[in-house]
Amino acid sequence: MQQIFNFIYKNSNRLLFLLLLGISLSLSIQSHSYHRSKLISSANFLSGGVYERINNVSEYLNLRTQNDALAQENAKLRSLLFNAKDTSAIPKLDSLKGVIPSDIIVSKVIHNTFNTHENYLTINSGSLQGVKSDMGVINSLGIVGVIDNTSSNFATVISILNTKSQINAKLKKSNHFGSLTWDGKSTGFVQLTDVPRLASIRKGDTIVTGGQSVIFPENINIGTVDRLYYEDKTNYYKIDVKLFNDMTSLGHVYIIKSKNRDEIINLEKKKEKDE
């Protein structure tokens, strides 16, 4: 017994080191899985609050570009409205249910990273505003990411510039779909893989979100085809997609709250159980 105590006393530093290293490594390994631990994320009270303070100051620096973007989006929506057949008519609701299938929550990016392989954004609305994990985040130009963790007033977003993110996307003109990933190299480009070689693709074609995911509605802009590679082994294309969004400067974003999401997920779970 005495010897055990002696051993612990002698090696107390080493044991402490191993304990702390073990904790940190387990946190690191956990963070590489898709759903991460809630403890270490910038959506908590302390870091979210600090980032909100910092953002309150720094948002003045790019007020002009933000205003321009909002004005442009307004103009676009106005033109849609004026070109509708009857401007006084209220948009039609889904006659079966009487609700619009998706809702939108406005939010603001308060912290943004783009220099690592796994990038996250922090936004200033959380579960109190109705944000839940796995909701889609977009802005006026295109998609931004998917909600990861939420706290009461903040949420973290897995940016599309994250090697873990995988989003269903398709070619706008031909509906050939593939999955959108990022290779971690350039902040302006993401990669679309698994597009069959049958598809005729040209440089400049538009890529939009596909209808297969429950996260994003169909036909939200992503980017244009910049370069085509073609893999001999698999007979699939790999496409470099130039993003419409500048992921390095983001302001206001919209969170998409799909009303049918739970229903679809429950249905698919039921199917899996039956099999």
Next chain:
Amino acid sequence: MNSTLFVNIFRFILLLAVQIIIFNNMNFLGYISPYPYILFIILYPVNGNKSGLLAASFFLGLCMDMFSNSGGFHTAACVVLAYYRPYLFKFAFGLSYEYQTIKLNDVLTPERFTFLLFSVLIHHLILFTLEVFKFTLVLDILLRTLLSSAFTLIICIIIIYLTKPNRR
């Protein structure tokens, strides 16, 4: 004795704040960013409490991870650096470092530079290895480590020169 404790607490908070507000927003070429917050571990008193340093660097790393959404990468790198600091002292200043009075925040000598260089390299290598976590990207890890280390080193030296106490 108490004053060193306060100096260290003050340094901990100040370096963390400066890192989060200023240096985390610096990105050259999209992926080179400096991490001068490890100066806390480097400048910790040579003969100070070792378990204290380990615990402090654990919390330093944890705070960094919380603010940059990076799992436990900073924590692991900081703890390893804190543990191997005595060995680095031995390497840079010779065997009898414990009996000398080493002051790091002073004029840059080759010994001090070696110590700084290896501390920064070890920390960054572990940080980027854990961050990328793929063996196919070894070259990428090494490139990031080298470039970011150079950047961190320059900023660390500038900070040391700016805050070095005046001798009269």
